[in-house]
Amino acid sequence: MSSENSPQSHEIRKPRVAVVFGGRSSEHGISVVTAGAVLRAIDRTKYDVLPIGITQDGRWALTSDEPDRMAITERTVPSVEQLAESAEGAVILPVDPSSREVVYAEPGLVPKALGDVDVVFPMLHGPYGEDGTLQGMLDLAGIPYVGSGVLSSAVGQDKEYMKRVFLSFGLPVGPYLVVRPREWEQDEAGARARIAEFAGDHGWPLFVKPARGGSSMGITKVDSFDGLDEAIEEARRHDPKFLIESLLRGREIECGVLEFEDGPRASVPAEIPPATSHEFYDFEAKYIDAAPGIVPAPLSEEETAEVQRLAVAAFEAASCEGLVRADFFLTEDGGFVINEINTMPGFTPISMYPRMWQESGVSYPELVDRLVQAALKRSTGLR
Structure with missing residues (x-):
């Protein structure tokens, strides 16, 4: 058998891992930091890696593979916008489960194929990434991914x-109370009465939290009714549904x-x-x-x-x-x-x-x- 026809002469393709990070949530910067650590640690002799950042307005960007630029510096978290190779280019994932080819498109240029993706490592935190939305999109595309599926992600x-x-x-x-958006908008007095009753039963301090979020963003510890309005406003800035929890x-x-x-x-x-x-x-x-x-x-x-x-x-x-x-x-x-x-x-x-x-x-x-x-x-x- 000639050497050129020998199976040993053909290099086996390494699995390609798309590390997806950033996103539209308030945890965008922490997601970038997390992805930098994964990019630094992943075994490049075993996997090909494709870093994809989602900007704060939702654009999927091809980013530089430079983990050192993805760290907190001078108390400031990084962003995908700082890492994107183009201000307009977009990464397009397949919507057909029979294909896993990722394409990169820039205005006025012919789209460029980036090759197949075998698995996605979604390093996203918070809404539009950790909540089942991205997981559902990947399920539709037929692309495997790290972590829980749609229901578990949404519940979590x-x-x-x-x-x-x-x-x-x-x-x-622990004891908790939920205030949904419609209740707050249509019967704020009733919601406040429930909160007052909860405070009477469990005492102060209380924690006011957005229902859907992470990294402790939007959470306020309040010691009396005096700080409650500001705490609710801060929680609702992150999510219109909020929780009251006892200490x-x-x-x-x-x-x-x-x-x-x-x-x-x-x-x-x-x-x-x-x-x-x-x-x-x-x-x-x-x-x-x-x-x-x-x-x-x-x-x-x-x-x-x-x-x-x-x-x-x-x-x-x-x-x-x-x-x-x-x-x-x-x-x-x-x-x-x-x-x-x-x-x-x-x-x-x-x-x-x-x-x-x-x-x-x-x-x-x-x-x-x-x-x-x-x-x-x-x-x-x-x-």
Whole structure:
């Protein structure tokens, strides 16, 4: 057999991973930072990588593959607009499941084929990315992706329905009140009366939160009715539906869940110490001042086992896939209460989710590889 016809002479194509980041939500900058860490860690000998940024107005842009430009500098988060190769060019994903070819188009120029994409790593946080919208588009296109599907992503994004799902599966949830847009617009007095009753039952302080969001954006801790109007206005700036939650006194504990071949497993838990220079563990404390968490959390064996059990139970309750970070309060009476899950948690090397898995024996590059491999093996049909 001649060498040119030998199978060994043909190089096997590496799987191509499209790392998609940025987006239209208020968490745009943090998504860019997260994607930079993944681009730095992904094994280039094993995968071809295509970085695609979504601008703040929703344009899919071809970006430079420069992770060092995707970091927080001088307390400022980066943006896709700073990384885009063109101010007008757009990346177009296929809409036909029989093709995975991605095309790049610029006004006045012939569209350029960028090749097939085998899997998408959606490093998006918040609405229009982590909430099932992107997942539905990728399902229609027949492209596998890292993380949970449409329903699980939507449930994980909407704090009201997340809590409803948890309660239906018997998971412990703290006291909360939901105010929907129509109620606030048509019966504000009635909504205020419900809030007043909730405050009377549970006391101050209270937390006012947008129902759909992350990175603690739009959340305000209020100590009396005096700060309530401003807090509601801030929450509604991010989402017209908002929640009122009572303060749970205790320790903040987090636990990572990762899907293995035999099912989901929990990491060692972490503890978020009180943010002494902040009212609570808000956006500034998480990302700008980078308040360090304690990994592993100083818990008893029984407490560790219980929070790991609850984290996996939350993962299963919401029918999640791939990865989840589950956040809890260990209350003063010794019981765990689940606060929320994140279906695409912060993913920089200093973020809690990778740190918990690092302490559990899974390095950051291995974590990225495991998630991509799981997505490549997953069916793109009904989940």
